[in-house]
Structures are given as structure tokens and as C-alpha cells.
Amino acid sequence: MKKIEAIIRPEKLTDTIKGLKNIGITGFTVSQAVGRGKQKETQGVYRGKNYKVTLRPKIKLEIVLSDYMVKETIQTIVSSAQTGEDGDGKIYVYPILEGYNIKTGEADLSIDDLANPEG
Amino acid sequence: MELIYLNTVWIVLAAAMVLFMEGGFCLLESGLVRTKNTVNVTMKIFVDLTVGILAFWLIGFGIMYGQDAFGLLGTSYFGNPEKIPLSIELPSAAFVLFQMGFAVASISIVSGAVAERMNFKAYIVTVALICIIIYPLSGHWIWNPEGWLAKLGMKDFAGSAAIHALGGFVAFAIAKILGPRKGRFNSDGSMNVFAPSNIPLASSGAFILWFGWFAFNAGSTLDASNTSLATIALNTLLAGASAGTAALFTTMKKFGKADPSMMINGVLAGLVAITAGCAFVSQWSAILIGLISGVIVVYATLLVDNLKVDDPVGAVAVHGFNGVFGTIAVGLFDTSQGLFTTGDFSLIKIQLLGSIVVVVWGLIGGTIIAKVCEHTVGLRASESEEEEGLDMSYHGIPAYNEMDLFTDLPTRLYDFEETTGIIVAPANNKKSLKKNPVHTK
Numbered sequence: 001m002k003k004i005e006a007i008i009r010p011e012k013l014t015d016t017i018k019g020l021k022n023i024g025i026t027g028f029t030v031s032q033a034v035g036r037g038k039q040k041e042t043q044g045v046y047r048g049k050n051y052k053v054t055l056r057p058k059i060k061l062e063i064v065l066s067d068y069m070v071k072e073t074i075q076t077i078v079s080s081a082q083t084g085e086d087g088d089g090k091i092y093v094y095p096i097l098e099g100y101n102i103k104t105g106e107a108d109l110s111i112d113d114l115a116n117p118e119g
Numbered sequence: 120m121e122l123i124y125l126n127t128v129w130i131v132l133a134a135a136m137v138l139f140m141e142g143g144f145c146l147l148e149s150g151l152v153r154t155k156n157t158v159n160v161t162m163k164i165f166v167d168l169t170v171g172i173l174a175f176w177l178i179g180f181g182i183m184y185g186q187d188a189f190g191l192l193g194t195s196y197f198g199n200p201e202k203i204p205l206s207i208e209l210p211s212a213a214f215v216l217f218q219m220g221f222a223v224a225s226i227s228i229v230s231g232a233v234a235e236r237m238n239f240k241a242y243i244v245t246v247a248l249i250c251i252i253i254y255p256l257s258g259h260w261i262w263n264p265e266g267w268l269a270k271l272g273m274k275d276f277a278g279s280a281a282i283h284a285l286g287g288f289v290a291f292a293i294a295k296i297l298g299p300r301k302g303r304f305n306s307d308g309s310m311n312v313f314a315p316s317n318i319p320l321a322s323s324g325a326f327i328l329w330f331g332w333f334a335f336n337a338g339s340t341l342d343a344s345n346t347s348l349a350t351i352a353l354n355t356l357l358a359g360a361s362a363g364t365a366a367l368f369t370t371m372k373k374f375g376k377a378d379p380s381m382m383i384n385g386v387l388a389g390l391v392a393i394t395a396g397c398a399f400v401s402q403w404s405a406i407l408i409g410l411i412s413g414v415i416v417v418y419a420t421l422l423v424d425n426l427k428v429d430d431p432v433g434a435v436a437v438h439g440f441n442g443v444f445g446t447i448a449v450g451l452f453d454t455s456q457g458l459f460t461t462g463d464f465s466l467i468k469i470q471l472l473g474s475i476v477v478v479v480w481g482l483i484g485g486t487i488i489a490k491v492c493e494h495t496v497g498l499r500a501s502e503s504e505e506e507e508g509l510d511m512s513y514h515g516i517p518a519y520n521e522m523d524l525f526t527d528l529p530t531r532l533y534d535f536e537e538t539t540g541i542i543v544a545p546a547n548n549k550k551s552l553k554k555n556p557v558h559t560k
Contacts, residue, residue, distance in 0.1 A: 011506040014302060014311075042507075045515035053511070 001096040002070050004077070006061040007033065007089040012081040013059050019080035020063070023072055027110075028063040039087025058089060064096055123208045125343045130213040133338025136331045137220030141168050143327030144227040148234060149518070150321025151380060151432045153313055155508025156235045157518040163230045163239075166246050167223045174250035175222040176200060180215060183255035187265030192256055209341055217338060221282055224335070225254045228286030229485075231432035232294045235313075236301070238500050239513040241492035248491065249289065253484035257285050257477055273473040274453065274466065276351075277339040279395030279445030280477045287439020288478050291428060292485025297498060299429030301505055310424055313431070316518075318379050325383040329359055332390045336397045347398055354397045355390060358409035362389020365413025373417065381417060384433045388416035391438055392445035396452060404452035404460075411448075412441045439481075446474045 008016060013030065020028065034055040041052040065073060074091055082088055099108035145164040149157040180200035185193025196202050200215045226249045233242070260266040261273055261281045275281050304310055315321060337352045366385020370378040392412035393405055400408065419436035428435070450467030451459045458467045492498040504512035511517060 009506075042511060043515065044511065050515075 001099065002065060002067055003094040003096050004061075004063045004065065004070065004073055005092045005094065006063075006077050006081070007035065007058050007091075008061060008077070008081040009083070009087065009089060010057055010059045012083075013061075015080040016061065016077055019076040020073070023069075023076050025063060025065065025069070025073060028061055031060045031062075033058045033060040037087065037090070039085075056087060064099060121208075122342075122344055123210070126207075126209045126341070127213050129343035130209060130217050130338060130341060133334035134213070134216040134220050136334030137217065137224065137338065138168070140220070140224060140328050140331030140335065141227060143324045143329075143331060144224075144230070145324065146327065147321050147324025147383070148231045148432050150317040150319070150324060151231070151315045152234050153508075154316040154518060155510055157316055157510065158514050158516060159239065159509035160230065160234050161518075162514055163234075163242050164227060166243055167226050167230065170243055171223045171226050171246045171250045172219055174247045175219060175255070176215070178251045179222055179255040180218060181255075182252060183218070183258045184263055187259075187263060190260070190265060190267035190270060192259050193263060207341055214341065217341070220335075221278060222250050222254055225249060225282045225286040228283065228434050228438045229290040229293060232290035232430045232434040233297055234431045235509065236299075236429075236500055236505055237293075237297060238492070238497050239509070240496035241498050244492050244496060245293070245488050248488050249484075253289060253480075253488070254282070254285060256484075257281060257480045260476070261473065268469075268473050268476065271469050271472070272466065273469050274399060274449045274456075275395045275446060275473070276398045276449075277336045277394045279391060279393075279442045279449075280473055282442070283391045283394060283438040284442030284446060284474065284477045285481045285484075287435050287437070287442050288481025289485040289488070290430070291423075291435045291439055292482045293489050294430055294435070295426075295428045296486065296489040296493075299427065300431070301502065303429045304427055308427075315380065321380065321383055325386055328387060329390065332359070332394075336394060340398070350402075351397045354400065354402060354405035355393055357402055357405045358389040358393030358397075358412070359386045360389070361406040361409030362386055362392065362413035362416070363409075365389075365410045366417055367413075369414050369417045380433070381420070384416050384420070384437045385413040387437045388412040388441040391441040392448060394442075395445040396449040399449055399454060400452040400457075401454060401460075404448075404454075404457075408445065408448045408452065412444055415440055415444055439478075443474045443478060446470050446477075 006016075010032075020026070034057050036055055039056050041054050042056075044051045044053050061077075063073065070093060074093075077091055100106065101108050141164050145161050148160040148164070152160055177198055181195055181197040182193050184200070184203055185195035185197070188194050201212045203211045203214065205211050205214055226246050229245065229249065230242070233245075258281045260268040261275050263269060273280075300313065302311060303313065332355055333352050336355045337348050340348050340351065363382060363386035366381050366388070367377055370376070370381045389409035389412045392408050396408065397405070416433070416436050419440040420433050423430050423435050430436070447467070447470050449457070450470035451457050453466055454460055456463050456466035458464060489498055500509060500512065508517075
């Protein structure tokens with residue numbers, strides 16, 4: 001079981017979600033974030049003074065899934081969120097120890113169901 | 120006291136109320152677009168009130184009310200509109216002032232429909248062209264006593280056709296050529312909803328527009344001693360209320376929920392529809408006109424969507440379709456010549472002709488504007504400008520400074536590499552590599 005954390009451009013969120021849906025991933029968490037990488041500051045102007053927008057708005061996408069899905073998911077995120085410019089974002093993969101469904105209080109079996117959708 | 124003093128006070132006040140409707144347009148539109156484009160729609164309303172006012176004062180007024188040529192356009196008062204002689208008890212400057220409010224209202228209708236994707240420079244060109252020629256020309260036909268539609272006997276009291284239908288269909292033509300916002304329509308033809316940034320803000324805009332509409336309609340008497348002044352105001356209120364009621368119940372029945380943006384547009388649709396007839400119809404007719412327009416706006420919105428024309432605030436459905444309906448409604452409900460009230464066919468024919476002429480001229484005018492912009496400053500924002508949001512792209516400032524993201528702090532506070540000497544990502548820049556001991560050993 002792994003967690004994929006992807007930091008992407010806000011305007012690529014819809015495409016990324018579509019791509020994920022195509023490979024059968026429909027559960028994830030999305031949050032708004034700001035941060036800094038290699039993307040250049042944008043120039044702003046306020047009352048005649050220029051200023052720099054140093055932190056750029058991004059979207060953070062978190063997905064917990066079975067190990068064997070990780071590679072395909074990363075490929076999907078890369079292909080749907082990539083523009084080739086600085087500021088496209090990052091993908092990090094973490095190991096996850098346990099997961100529970102709050103509704104049932106039981107361990108989250110859907111992660112392993114993903115591994116074998118028929119059974 | 121002489122009547123002219125009272126009229127002056129009334130019309131100057133009414134003109135100010137009509138100009139305040141721009142504030143309503145501003146709040147309405149900024150509430151209905153996405154957060155990243157709210158500054159842009161606000162700036163566009165400023166352009167209406169600045170560039171638009173000057174353009175109309177310099178040239179537009181002369182085309183509209185100047186010495187008539189062939190019933191088609193005016194040819195005098197360029198640069199000195201207050202020279203116009205009036206046969207009513209009103210200083211000509213007050214008349215000019217009041218007409219200014221109408222001219223900018225017609226362009227603010229367009230600003231909503233082209234929101235979130237139009238090049239800002241193209242919008243400035245649009246404002247100038249509408250105020251110089253598009254609005255004054257059809258305005259001349261309808262409102263100049265020598266205009267050809269006016270001579271036929273067309274009745275448009277405060278501008279359902281001259282302002283709203285024209286603005287609505289100019290907006291339709293430009294929005295059509297401009298194309299939808301990125302991601303609005305899917306390849307299979309289905310549509311994505313772009314959630315509005317702030318519904319209470321949009322509602323406040325509608326309330327301000329409603330307030331201004333009393334001056335828009337009742338002020339068009341140009342005469343404070345007119346006995347129908349209060350009736351006009353009452354008709355305006357009743358039509359807005361009944362249209363809002365109709366839109367409310369239609370959406371509750373059709374979509375299962377009371378839709379706030381449709382409620383807002385429903386009220387506005389009723390106000391648009393009663394604008395032509397407010398001085399000519401009875402109160403029951405006003406309610407009926409309102410009820411019908413409240414239903415029209417719901418289906419017109421769906422129709423515009425089905426035509427794949429992206430209208431972020433619903434301006435075409437509200438102003439275009441209901442402007443036409445309001446104009447025709449005069450022919451149906453007019454107390455002295457209406458088809459339903461007197462069985463007389465003569466007025467409805469003229470009203471229909473007038474509506475068709477205004478719609479066609481609106482579509483042609485909008486197409487001309489779009490082509491002029493395409494060949495000069497560029498009609499549409501670039502893809503990256505649209506994605507980043509027009510606020511940052513064109514104005515360099517966001518509407519809301521969330522998380523103090525946009526505070527102007529010294530850059531080096533944010534430059535992790537420079538402050539810590541650690542390079543977090545492989546650097547393309549050889550100079551920074553050399554400077555950094557971690558990577559140069």
C-alpha cells in the first residue's frame with residue numbers, strides 16, 4: 001500500500017482526474033496549496049509599484065492505492081499534468097502502514113480490491 | 120416653482136441612479152465569474168464608465184440625436200451634445216447626462232457575456248465601437264423622432280429593444296466568435312459548470328440594478344410632473360417580482376432546487392421585459408409580462424448553452440431574449456393599441472419588425488466588433504493568460520489575497536537556494552552550480 005502525493009498546476013486538475021478515472025482510480029483527496037520550486041515569480045503591479053508573486057498556487061492530490069498501481073498512476077499523472085515548463089510540479093510516493101474505513105471501522109479492503117477488481 | 124427646476128433635479132438624480140447600475144453590473148458579474156477573473160470584470164465596468172462615457176459624449180450622442188439624415192443616422196452635435204434643443208421643460212445637459220447612463224448600460228450587458236476570456240484591449244475597442252456607432256445607430260432609428268422605426272410608430276419607452284435586445288445580441292455575436300471558455304464544453308458536447316465565485320455578491324449586484332431600474336424606467340418620462348411616473352415605477356417593481364417568482368418556481372419544478380443564479384437572472388429578465396412597456400401597460404399586464412419573461416429566461420439560458428455559446432453570466436438570455444419579448448409585449452398589452460387589449464394588429468407588426476431589425480443589427484454589429492478586434496489588438500486572451508486568470512495576466516493583482524500569498528516580501532526571503540546554499544533541484548544554471556560548494560566538489 002502506497003500513498004502518491006502529486007503537486008500539480010491548478011489548471012491541470014480536471015485533466016488529471018479524467019486520466020485517473022480512465023485507469024480506474026476514483027478516490028483521492030485534493031487540497032489547494034502554495035509553494036516554491038523552479039517556476040519563476042510572476043510580476044504583479046499595485047498602485048504603480050511592481051511586486052513579485054513568489055509563492056505559486058498549486059493543487060495537492062493525494063491517492064492511497066495498492067503497490068502494483070503505483071507505476072501506472074504516476075505515468076497517468078505525468079502524462080495528464082505535464083506541460084514541459086518549470087512549475088509542472090512533483091510526485092512523491094510514501095509507504096502506508098494501515099488504512100481504515102470510518103463508515104465500518106474495519107480495515108480498508110478496497111485498496112486490495114483494486115489489485116483484483118473481479119474478486 | 121417652475122417645472123424646469125423640478126425636472127432638473129429629478130433627471131439629474133435619475134441619471135445618477137442609472138449610472139449607479141454600473142455598480143450593480145460590476146458586483147453581479149464579479150460574483151458570477153470564477154475568482155481568478157473578478158478583478159478583470161470590475162476593470163471592464165470601469166472602462167464602460169470612462170472610455171464609454173467619453174466616446175458617447177464625443178460622437179455617439181450626435182449619431183443618435185443629431186440632425187437626421189434619411190431616417191438612418193444623426194449628423195450634428197459632435198463634441199457639443201448639450202446644444203440639442205429640447206421641446207420639453209428640461210435643460211439639455213440633464214438630457215445628455217441621462218442618455219450617458221443608457222449608453223454605458225448597453226455595453227455593460229456585453230461585458231458579462233464575454234467575461235473570463237476576452238483580451239482586455241479588445242474590450243476597450245468594443246466599448247468605444249458600441250458607444251460610437253453600434254448603440255447610437257439603432258438608438259437613432261428607435262428614439263430619434265426622425266428615425267425610421269420611430270416614424271413607423273414603434274414604441275420602446277425606456278429601451279427593451281434599443282438597449283437590452285441590442286446589447287444582448289451584440290453580446291451573443293461576440294461570444295459566439297470568441298468561443299467558449301477553456302474547458303467549458305467537452306468533446307462529446309456535454310457542458311461543465313464553472314462554479315461562480317460569490318453568490319451573495321452577485322445578488323447584491325441584482326439588488327442595485329433593481330434600485331437603478333426605477334430611474335431607468337421612471338426617469339425616461341424626462342418629466343417629474345408626468346402623472347404616470349408612479350405607475351411606471353410600480354409596473355417596474357411588479358414585473359421584476361413576478362418574473363423572479365416565475366423563475367423561482369420554474370427552477371424548483373425543473374431542477375428540484377431553487378437556483379439562486381436563475382433567481383437573479385429571473386428578476387432581471389422581468390425588469391428588462393417591462394422596460395419597453397412600463398408606461399403603456401396596466402399593472403395586471405406588467406405582472407403577466409413578468410411571469411412570461413421569468414420562464415423565458417430559464418429556457419433561453421438552456422438554448423444558448425445548447426447552441427454552444429458560452430455566456431458566463433447569462434446576459435444573452437436576460438437582456439437579448441427578454442428585450443425582444445418586452446418589445447413584442449408592448450404590441451400585445453398596450454392599453455390603447457395592444458393586440459390583446461384592443462384587437463388592433465397595427466402596433467404588434469411594427470414591434471415585431473423593430474425587434475427583428477434590432478436583433479439583426481445587434482448580430483451584425485457584434486460581428487463587426489469581433490472582426491475589428493481580431494485584426495487589430497487580438498480578440499481573445501492567450502491560453503496561458505486564460506489559465507492563470509485574467510486578474511494576474513492583465514491587472515497584476517488578485518481579487519482576494521488568500522493566505523497573504525501576494526504580500527510584497529523581499530525575494531530573498533523566498534529564495535531557498537540563496538539563503539541556505541542548498542540546491543533542492545538539479546540546477547540548469549552553471550553559475551549557481553559553481554557558487555555552491557555542495558555541488559562543486
